[in-house]
Amino acid sequence: DYFFSHIAYHLEEVAYQNGYKIIYCSTENDPEKTRQLLALLRVRQVDGYIITPPEGIESEISGLIDAKIPVVLFDRYLPDVPSDYVGLDNYNGTLLATRHLAATGCYKIALVTLSSNQTQMTERMDGYLAGLAEYRLEPIVLKIAFEKDASGAVLDCSQLIQDNPGLDAILFTTNYLALAGIKGIHELGLTMPGDISVIAFDDHDVFPMYNPPISAVVQPLEAISRQLFTTLLARLEGRIELHDVSRISIQPELVLRGSTRGKI
Numbered sequence: 001d002y003f004f005s006h007i008a009y010h011l012e013e014v015a016y017q018n019g020y021k022i023i024y025c026s027t028e029n030d031p032e033k034t035r036q037l038l039a040l041l042r043v044r045q046v047d048g049y050i051i052t053p054p055e056g057i058e059s060e061i062s063g064l065i066d067a068k069i070p071v072v073l074f075d076r077y078l079p080d081v082p083s084d085y086v087g088l089d090n091y092n093g094t095l096l097a098t099r100h101l102a103a104t105g106c107y108k109i110a111l112v113t114l115s116s117n118q119t120q121m122t123e124r125m126d127g128y129l130a131g132l133a134e135y136r137l138e139p140i141v142l143k144i145a146f147e148k149d150a151s152g153a154v155l156d157c158s159q160l161i162q163d164n165p166g167l168d169a170i171l172f173t174t175n176y177l178a179l180a181g182i183k184g185i186h187e188l189g190l191t192m193p194g195d196i197s198v199i200a201f202d203d204h205d206v207f208p209m210y211n212p213p214i215s216a217v218v219q220p221l222e223a224i225s226r227q228l229f230t231t232l233l234a235r236l237e238g239r240i241e242l243h244d245v246s247r248i249s250i251q252p253e254l255v256l257r258g259s260t261r262g263k264i
Helices: 002-017 031-043 059-066 090-103 119-134 148-163 175-187 221-236
Strands: 049-051 071-074 086-089 109-114 140-144 169-172 197-201 217-218 247-250 253-255
Touching: 002 169, 002 175, 049 217, 059 071, 059 109, 086 090, 086 109, 086 221, 090 109, 090 169, 090 197, 090 217, 090 253, 109 119, 109 148, 109 175, 140 148, 140 221, 140 247, 148 169, 148 175, 169 175, 221 247
Parallel strands: 049 071, 071 086, 086 247, 109 140, 109 169, 169 197, 197 217
Antiparallel strands: 217 253
């Protein structure tokens, strides 16, 4: 995954600079696998954790915190667990994107997102809805299951376009959903931004190479990684009181390229 692999790269770099080593584990968004990995890592007595949590592991995260083990949640948080958190201002990211699409004359703006209650996805949905409300536009939302493969996502995106005549913009809440949607747009013989403007949430190395290049809500990956490690290091070194909780939200950047209409 583009986003997590780049975060991992920057994390390893900053950890090494501070004399720490990183152990990586992939949860694949699976609560049971996450529990098994956390149990394994606790046996190995690792110093601290940076966790992107799937739903359903609240008790395990609380157990780490109760044991006074440093934990920082990343990308999404668990509303019922008081824990340190570093992530993007997801709400503002989709708000900026939706405002731009509406300001450039798009009036039927769809959101393609994951079928998920995770906080980063609900925040992206809320920012989209707030942007539409400012322009008195109606929401058009497609939710795609996390488990669905790329070909299934392409079909769903194509069906969304066919079911909504006059659809003139799509905002995708992840870059891999955007890749599927762009393929669907091409297969239908439509153009960007002539027929449909497109913005992806999260950039990708391939987006500048598309014809036209794809506009994106960009997360500052190096800044996020440094803040993650800084927050964890403060816990490791005892510079944060145990009862204090740090929640840090980093601002995104809307990078406009050829898949959207002119700049405002």
